[in-house]
Amino acid sequence: MQQCFSPGVGLLFKGFVAAAGVVGALSVAAAPQLPKDDSIVLERLPSKAADPAAAELKRLRAAASAAPESVDAAARLARRYFELAMAEGDPRYVGYAEAVLRRWPETASTPAELLVLQGLLRQYRHDFDRGLVDFDLALSSDPANTEALAWRAAILMVRADYAGARRECERLAEHSTALHATACAAYIEATTGQARRAHERLAAALAARSDVPPEFQVWVLTRLAEMAWRYGDPATADRHFRAALALGLDDNFLLAAYADFLLEQKRAGEVAALLKRWVRSDTLLLRLALAERALGLPEAAGHTRTLGERFAEASLRGERLHLQEEARYLLDLKGDAPAALAAAAENYQTQREPRDALVLLEAALAAREPAAAAPALKWLDETGFEGTRIREVAGKLKGMK
Amino acid sequence: MKFIAFLLVFLALPVHAHKPSDSFLALHVDGAAARLQWDIALRDLEFAIGLDADGNGEITWGELKAKRRELEAYALSRLTISSGEKPCVLSATDLLVDEHSDGAYAVLRIAADCSARPAGSIGIGYRLFFDLDPTHRGLVRFERAGGSAQTGVLSPEKPQLAFRAGEVSALDQFLDYLKEGIKHIWDGIDHVLFLLSLLLPAVLLFSGKEWQAARGFRDVFWDVFKVVTSFTVAHSITLSLAALSVISLPSRLVESAIALSVLLAALNNLWPVVFARRWAVAFGFGLVHGFGFASVLQDLGLPQGALLLALVGFNLGVEAGQLAIVSGFLPAAYALRGTWLYRRLLFTGGSVAIALVAAIWLVERAFDLKLL
Numbered sequence: 001m002q003q004c005f006s007p008g009v010g011l012l013f014k015g016f017v018a019a020a021g022v023v024g025a026l027s028v029a030a031a032p033q034l035p036k037d038d039s040i041v042l043e044r045l046p047s048k049a050a051d052p053a054a055a056e057l058k059r060l061r062a063a064a065s066a067a068p069e070s071v072d073a074a075a076r077l078a079r080r081y082f083e084l085a086m087a088e089g090d091p092r093y094v095g096y097a098e099a100v101l102r103r104w105p106e107t108a109s110t111p112a113e114l115l116v117l118q119g120l121l122r123q124y125r126h127d128f129d130r131g132l133v134d135f136d137l138a139l140s141s142d143p144a145n146t147e148a149l150a151w152r153a154a155i156l157m158v159r160a161d162y163a164g165a166r167r168e169c170e171r172l173a174e175h176s177t178a179l180h181a182t183a184c185a186a187y188i189e190a191t192t193g194q195a196r197r198a199h200e201r202l203a204a205a206l207a208a209r210s211d212v213p214p215e216f217q218v219w220v221l222t223r224l225a226e227m228a229w230r231y232g233d234p235a236t237a238d239r240h241f242r243a244a245l246a247l248g249l250d251d252n253f254l255l256a257a258y259a260d261f262l263l264e265q266k267r268a269g270e271v272a273a274l275l276k277r278w279v280r281s282d283t284l285l286l287r288l289a290l291a292e293r294a295l296g297l298p299e300a301a302g303h304t305r306t307l308g309e310r311f312a313e314a315s316l317r318g319e320r321l322h323l324q325e326e327a328r329y330l331l332d333l334k335g336d337a338p339a340a341l342a343a344a345a346e347n348y349q350t351q352r353e354p355r356d357a358l359v360l361l362e363a364a365l366a367a368r369e370p371a372a373a374a375p376a377l378k379w380l381d382e383t384g385f386e387g388t389r390i391r392e393v394a395g396k397l398k399g400m401k
Numbered sequence: 402m403k404f405i406a407f408l409l410v411f412l413a414l415p416v417h418a419h420k421p422s423d424s425f426l427a428l429h430v431d432g433a434a435a436r437l438q439w440d441i442a443l444r445d446l447e448f449a450i451g452l453d454a455d456g457n458g459e460i461t462w463g464e465l466k467a468k469r470r471e472l473e474a475y476a477l478s479r480l481t482i483s484s485g486e487k488p489c490v491l492s493a494t495d496l497l498v499d500e501h502s503d504g505a506y507a508v509l510r511i512a513a514d515c516s517a518r519p520a521g522s523i524g525i526g527y528r529l530f531f532d533l534d535p536t537h538r539g540l541v542r543f544e545r546a547g548g549s550a551q552t553g554v555l556s557p558e559k560p561q562l563a564f565r566a567g568e569v570s571a572l573d574q575f576l577d578y579l580k581e582g583i584k585h586i587w588d589g590i591d592h593v594l595f596l597l598s599l600l601l602p603a604v605l606l607f608s609g610k611e612w613q614a615a616r617g618f619r620d621v622f623w624d625v626f627k628v629v630t631s632f633t634v635a636h637s638i639t640l641s642l643a644a645l646s647v648i649s650l651p652s653r654l655v656e657s658a659i660a661l662s663v664l665l666a667a668l669n670n671l672w673p674v675v676f677a678r679r680w681a682v683a684f685g686f687g688l689v690h691g692f693g694f695a696s697v698l699q700d701l702g703l704p705q706g707a708l709l710l711a712l713v714g715f716n717l718g719v720e721a722g723q724l725a726i727v728s729g730f731l732p733a734a735y736a737l738r739g740t741w742l743y744r745r746l747l748f749t750g751g752s753v754a755i756a757l758v759a760a761i762w763l764v765e766r767a768f769d770l771k772l773l
Contacts (some may be wrong), residue, residue, distance in 0.1 A: 032438075032497035032508040038463030042498055043443040043505040049456030091421040092444065095534030102535065125536075310502050314420055317538050318554050371651065 046088050056080070064100060074100050075113045082120055094124050106134055112142035119151060126321055126350060128155050144175045153184055160352035160379055162188050179205045179212065183220060190227045191354065193384025199227040199236075214247045221247075222254045229261055230386045237261060252281055259287035260355075264389060268294035279303070282310055286325050290332055304333045323347035327359045337366035345372055354385060361393045370400045420503050422530065422537040426555075428482070430523060430566050431546040435482060435489065435513035440499055440506040445530055445537070450475055462498070465507060469496050476509060481526035484515035484566070522563045527555040575714040582718020585697050586726070591659050591762065592690055593726060594755050598666035599628050599683055600730055601748050604738035607676045612748065614739040621735055627680040629727055635687025636694060637716050643695030644712055655692040657767040662686035663759035670752040694719060 035042070047054040060080055064073040078097040085093035098121055104110045106118050119134030132155055135148040142148070153168035165188050173181035182205040190198035206212065206220050225240035241258045244251075255278065259271045271291035278284035285307055292300035311326050324347050331340035341363040348360045357376040364373035373394075379385070380394050425440040443460050446452055452460045452468055465472075473493040482489045495510040523543070530537040539555035543564040553562040586592055603624045605612040615621050642648045666682065669675055675682055698715055737743040764770060 032440075032499040034495075034497050035462040038461060038466065040462045041459045042462055042465060043447075043460045045444070045447060045453060045458045045460065048458035049453065051458075091536065092448075092534060095422060095536035096448070098535045099533055306502065310420065313423070313502055316540050316552070316554070317421070317423060319421075369651075371653075 046084075046090070057084075068103065071104075071111050071114060074104070075111075075117060078114075078117045082117065082124075085124070091124075094121055097121055106130070106137070108137050108140055110137070112138040112145055112148070116145060116148050116151070119148065123151065123155055128159065128350065131155055146172055146176050146180070149175070150180075150184065157188065157191070158351055158353055160383075162192055162383070177209075179209055179220075183223070186227075187223060190223070190230060191383060191385060193386060195227045195230040195386050199224055199231065202227070214249055218244045218247055218249050218251050218254055222251075222257055225261070226257060232386070232388060234261075234265060252278075252283060256283045256287060259284070259291070263287065263290055263294070266294075268292075272297065279306070282307065282322060282325055286329055286333075290328075293333065300333075304329075307333070320346065324351065324356055324359060327363055331359065331363050331366060337363060337368075341367040341369060341372055348375055352379065354387065354390065357385075358387075358390050358393070361390060361397060365393055365397050365400075368400065370397045373397050422534055424529060424537070424539050425501070425506070425542070426525070426527075426539055427542045427544065428523070428525070428564075429544045435484075435515060435523065437482065437491075437509075437511040437513060439476065439480075439509040439511060440501065441476060441509065441529070442501070442503070443505045443507060445534070446472060446507060449530060449533060460505075465498070466496070472496075472507065473509065476529060477511070479527065479529040481524075482513045482515070483524040483526070485522070487516055489513040489515035523566045524561060524563045525553075525555065526561050528557075528560055531557045531560070571710055575710050578711040578714030579718040579721070581697075582715040582720075583722040583725075584718075585694065585715075586719050586722030589693070589697075591663055591759075592693070594759065595659070595663045595666055595686065595690065596629070596632065596723065596726060597730070598663060598670060598752065598755055599632070599679055600625060600727065600734070601751060602670055602673075602676070602679070603628065603731075604734045605744070605748065607673050612673075612744060614744075618735060621731070624679075625727060625731055628683045629723060631680040631684035632687040632690070633720055633723065635684045636691035636719070639688045639691025640694045640698070640716060640719075641691075641712060643692050644698050645708075650692050652696055653766060653769070655689065655696070657763060658689045659686075659693050660759050660762035660766050662689055664756055664763055667752045667756035667759060670748065671756070 049055075049058075057080060060073070060077040064070070064077040067073050078100045081093040081097035081100070085091060085097070097117065101114060101118055101121070104114050104118070106115065110118075115134050115138035119131045119138065122128075122131035122134055132152060135152045135155075138145050138148045139152075149168050149172040153165045153172065156162075156165035156168060166185070169181065169184035169188065172184050182201055186198035186202040186205075189195075189201075202220060202224055206217075206224070212220070221240045221244035225237045225244065228234075228240060229237035238261070241254070241261060244254050245258070255275065259275060262268070262271045262274070268291040271287060272295060275284050275288040275291070279288065285303055289300055289303035289307060292303060307329050311322060311329065314320075314322055323343050327340045327344035327347060330336045330343060334340075340359075344356075344360040344363040348356050357379055360376045361373050361380075364370060364376075377394055377397065380390065422442060422445050424442065424445070425438075427438045429436045429438075443452060443465070446468075447460065450468060450471055452464050454464050454467065473496075477491050477493065480491065482491060491511050491513050493509050493511050495508075497508040497510070499506050499508050525539075525541060527539045529539060535557050541553040541555060541562060542550055543553070544550045545566070551564055553564070555562060602612065604615050604621050606615045607613075615624075639648070643650075666686070669679075669682070694715075698712070734743065734747075737747070
C-alpha cells in the first residue's frame, strides 16, 4: 500500500481498505475523500517528465504515432514498454505494448521482431501455447533469433518438458556465446538431478568471461546459488546470493529466491531486513509476511491482509496469474490447507517448476490428500530432482498412502 | 542487447508485482434513478489525458481538479448506460479521490437520467482505455434498491453487460436452478446411458434363457416406474447431502464409479444377473450418481439464503429431464418390443455399445488417461 496522501488520510485509507477487503474494492460504501488542499499529493508517478527515460519514452511514442505502419517504431516502443513492465513490475506497460502491436496479426507474414514481442506478451499472460507458436513463427523467418529460442526453452522448462527445452538449448548453442549455451543447458541439468555438475559447468563458464554485463551476472549467480542449495551446500549458495546482491541491481527474482533460501535456513530476521521496502511486489510481500510471522512481528497481520486483498482484486478480473503465490499464502499464512491445495493443483496444470511442485506437495500433505500430489510425485521420480525439503515432504506423503 | 534479451527470459516468468489496470463501477438503481460511482486510476488517466501539469512526477489534487472537465468528457464519452433499450443521460456530479490496493483513484459520481423507469434490464456499454490498453477491465458492481448485488467484468471482448433492474425473485432463482437441472441431465450423457441401460429390458421378460416381449403395458409401466423412482430417490439423497457439505467424496472416485455403474447395467442386459430387482440396482447406483450431480451444483454455486430453494429446483430439473427421456423412450420401446429390430439391434446392440463406451470412460477416469 502506497501512502501518497498526507499521513493522516493515508493511514485512514489503509485501515479502511484492509478491513473492507474485497467487498470494499467494489462497494459504493467505500469512503471517497474530498482532499482539503490543492497541494496534497495523490499519486507519485514512476518518473518525472524531465527524466531522460521519460523523455525517451515520449520520443518513442511520438515516433510510433507519426508512423503507425513502421515496424521499427512499433518494435522499439513495444520493447521499451515491456522492459518497463519488468523493471517496475507494473503490468500496465504490457497492456500498452499490446495496443502498439495490435495492428500486426500473429502470422508468419509479420516480421520476426514483432512476433517475438507478441510471444513475450503472450507468455506474460500465461498463454504459453500461443507464446510458443509466436516464437516458432518468428524462427521460421529468422532461424538464428536467439531470443525466440531462449524463450521457447524457458516456456518448455516451466512446463517441465525437459527434452523439448534441451532441443531449444542445442539450437541456441549454434547461435550464441558459450556462456549462454552453458547457462541454458545447466539450467535443465540442475532440474533433472544433476545440480552439482550443472553448478561446476556454469561456474567455470562464468569464470572464463570477464565482460559479462551485471544484469546477466545476477541471473547466473542466482542460478548458481539455487544449484548449490539444491545439492545441499548452503554455504556456497549463500556466497553466490551475496555476490549477486553486491552487484547492486534491484532484482525481484533474486530477492525472492534469496528470501526462500533464508526462510528455509531459519534466518527469517535477515528476510525481514532484506524485503522491508518491497511491499509493492506481491511475490516479495508474501515472503516478507512469512518472515514476520516466523519472527512473531506485529506487521505480519497487516501484510497478510494486504496480500489477501490483492488476490481478491485480481480474482475480480477473472484472472488466475498468481496461483502459486496464492497457494503459498493460503497454506502458510491463512492455514487453509484445502483451499491451498485447490490453488496449487490448478497452478500445477500450467506451471511445473520446482517451486510449483513444492507448494503442491506441501498443500497435499497439510490437507492429508496424498492422491492430489500424484503429478508432482511423478515429476520428482522422473526427474530425480534434488532438494532436501521437497524430498522430505514427498517421503511423508508416500508414507501416508 | 543479446545479453539483456536472454536475461529477461528467465526473469520474467515468475514476477508479478502490481495488478493490471482496472476501473471500478458501482451502479446503484433505485426506482427511475440510477447513480454511478466510477473509480479510475490516476496512473491510467495520466497516460490517457496527462494530469501531471508541472512534470514533477507527482499528481496533486490541484492538478487533478484543473483537468476535471477534460476528465469527465473523456470518461463519459466512453460509457453508456441504458434502460430497456433507451440510453440514459449521464451527468457527472462530484469528483473525489480514493485509494485501491495499487494506488490513488479519481472517483466520479454520476447521475443517470433514464426516461423510462428502469424496470426491465439495465445495460452498460464500456470502452474506457481499451484503445490504449487492451488488458484494461471495467469491474462492475450492480446494486438494487433491495440490497442484492451482482458483479461483472467489462473487457474489449465483452464491452457490454446487462443486469436485471428488479429484485431477483425467489421464483426466478428457483427457475434458474430448475433449468440448470434439466440442462445437466441432457448434457450428462453418462446419467442418460445408465438410465437407458436399466430401461431397455423393461419392455422384455427374461425367461431364464432369453429375453422375450413383455405382455401388458401395466406391468411394463410399473417396472419403469419402480426403476426411475428408486434412481430419483437415491440420487436426491446423496445430491442433498453433498450439496449441503455433509459428505464429500473425491471427484475421480465418483466419476469412475459412475462409469462402472453404466458398464455393469449394460452388461446385466447381455448376461442377466439381476432382473426383477433392477429397482434395487437403480437405487444403489443412484446414490453414486447423486454425488455426480452435486459436483455440477458446486460449480454453479449455491445462493446463500436460498440454498434449499435452489437445491429443490435443481433436483426437480433433473427429474423433469429424466421424465422427458422416459416418456420418449417408453411408448416407442413398448411398440417395438416384439420386433427383431428392438431385441437384437436396439437391446443387444445398444447394450454392447453402452458397455464399450462405459468401459472406456472407466479406464479414462480411473487412471486419468485420455483414450478418445
